[in-house]
Amino acid sequence: MIFVTGGCGFIGSNFILQWFENCNEELLNIDKLTYAGNPENLSSTQANPLYKFVKMDITSADDLKMLFLKHKPRAVVHFAAESHVDRSISGPFEFIHTNIIGTFQLLEETRRYWGQLDANYQKNFRFLHVSTDEVFGSLTAEEPAFSEKTAYAPNSPYSASKASSDHLVRAYFHTYKLPTVTSNCSNNYGSYQFPEKLIPLCILNALQNKNLTIYGDGTNVRDWLYVTDHCHALRLILEKGRPGETYNVGGLNEMKNIEVVDALCKILDDLRPRKDGKSYLELKTFVRDRPGHDQRYAINADKIMHELDWKPQESFATGLSKTVNWYLQNENWIANVTSGAYQEWIQKNYGDRT
Numbered sequence: 001m002i003f004v005t006g007g008c009g010f011i012g013s014n015f016i017l018q019w020f021e022n023c024n025e026e027l028l029n030i031d032k033l034t035y036a037g038n039p040e041n042l043s044s045t046q047a048n049p050l051y052k053f054v055k056m057d058i059t060s061a062d063d064l065k066m067l068f069l070k071h072k073p074r075a076v077v078h079f080a081a082e083s084h085v086d087r088s089i090s091g092p093f094e095f096i097h098t099n100i101i102g103t104f105q106l107l108e109e110t111r112r113y114w115g116q117l118d119a120n121y122q123k124n125f126r127f128l129h130v131s132t133d134e135v136f137g138s139l140t141a142e143e144p145a146f147s148e149k150t151a152y153a154p155n156s157p158y159s160a161s162k163a164s165s166d167h168l169v170r171a172y173f174h175t176y177k178l179p180t181v182t183s184n185c186s187n188n189y190g191s192y193q194f195p196e197k198l199i200p201l202c203i204l205n206a207l208q209n210k211n212l213t214i215y216g217d218g219t220n221v222r223d224w225l226y227v228t229d230h231c232h233a234l235r236l237i238l239e240k241g242r243p244g245e246t247y248n249v250g251g252l253n254e255m256k257n258i259e260v261v262d263a264l265c266k267i268l269d270d271l272r273p274r275k276d277g278k279s280y281l282e283l284k285t286f287v288r289d290r291p292g293h294d295q296r297y298a299i300n301a302d303k304i305m306h307e308l309d310w311k312p313q314e315s316f317a318t319g320l321s322k323t324v325n326w327y328l329q330n331e332n333w334i335a336n337v338t339s340g341a342y343q344e345w346i347q348k349n350y351g352d353r354t
């Protein structure tokens with residue numbers, strides 16, 4: 001079997017759904033179920049005898065040790081993390097705890113278990129660390145896209161914590177020969193994304209006639225990748241990626257935030273016109289910028305495209321349209337994730353921003 005950490009989050013749950021569409025192998029999902037973890041994302045897999053779930057914190061070494069002894073996985077795919085930049089600015093502790101200490105404990109327990117395997121199992125074992133392009137820092141408009149050789153220069157507590165975890169993963173390969181592989185991916189979007197991130201937040205706000213909050217002047221650039229394309233890349237890296245290597249994954253789709261919000265508004269105008277006949281574009285509101293806001297991310301994905309024959313299947317137009325449709329069709333999911341603590345976060349982050 002394989003272990004997946006953080007499988008109840010956005011990318012992890014898409015990965016698990018895609019896993020069972022393509023593979024006939026057991027999978028154990030290890031998730032602490034923070035505010036971002038939602039078992040409802042995986043309700044369609046509950047009856048699958050190949051799917052197993054344990055509610056657990058990856059910082060707990062004893063619990064991890066027990067799981068490795070009991071299940072003897074052939075691979076670990078590590079998604080579990082605190083993932084939202086704005087939350088890392090208002091409260092960095094959990095990011096240090098889960099992203100650095102959690103990854104360290106997971107690496108340690110993986111190493112302990114892996115060290116007892118016979119040579120052939122050791123060789124075929126993989127630890128796939130799912131990381132981000134934010135570790136490379138910020139680009140100007142003229143600079144070339146991030147490659148696997150770009151120096152790390154993280155600027156937020158989130159990206160610094162992910163950079164630390166990447167370094168630990170690298171060190172475990174070099175020092176202990178644990179067969180690790182790391183992916184550094186750009187901004188994902190798609191179904192099941194928690195509505196604190198730009199795209200789902202704007203969809204939900206638009207549907208409630210609330211302001212679409214754009215930080216600064218809206219010219220910051222991100223490279224958007226549809227989540228199932230990322231999951232496909234991860235499955236390829238898991239099976240064919242070379243130990244000790246890192247792979248950049250991106251959508252070949254750089255856009256200014258303002259362009260993303262405009263595109264969303266136009267799709268919504270089409271699919272769910274406002275009752276007053278006005279365009280959703282009128283809800284756009286520029287608000288105080290995110291501190292230390294990275295100006296531009298861009299990914300050079302040549303390595304994974306050439307070495308593993310991967311390329312994104314969705315264009316931004318098709319991916320965004322699927323995403324908006326998914327949110328329109330899943331009102332119950334939205335209602336369940338936006339009660340209680342979610343409202344407190346929205347008040348904390350946006351309350352005095354305009």
Ligand code: NAD
Binds near residue numbers: 036188
């Ligand atoms: P998410 O916030 O939606 O989900 C994180 C999951 O991890 C949740 O299910 C949560 O319950 C779980 N978790 C958190 N702390 C835990 C702990 N201590 N022990 C066990 N489980 C814990 O995140 P996401 O957007 O799905 O991102 C998944 C991974 O991919 C992260 O490592 C992130 O850094 C990376 N990544 C995300 C993006 C993106 O655009 N979202 C892009 C590139 C890389």
Ligand code: DAU
Binds near residue numbers: 084134186187201215
């Ligand atoms: O690049 C990969 C990263 O992408 C992942 O590692 C992170 O886990 C993921 O959260 C994402 O980080 P960003 O900070 O780029 O994503 P977010 O959706 O928060 O913001 C996207 C852009 O939109 C960013 O420039 C900030 C801006 N923004 C965001 C929000 C929430 C706004 O203008 N208004 C908003 O209300």
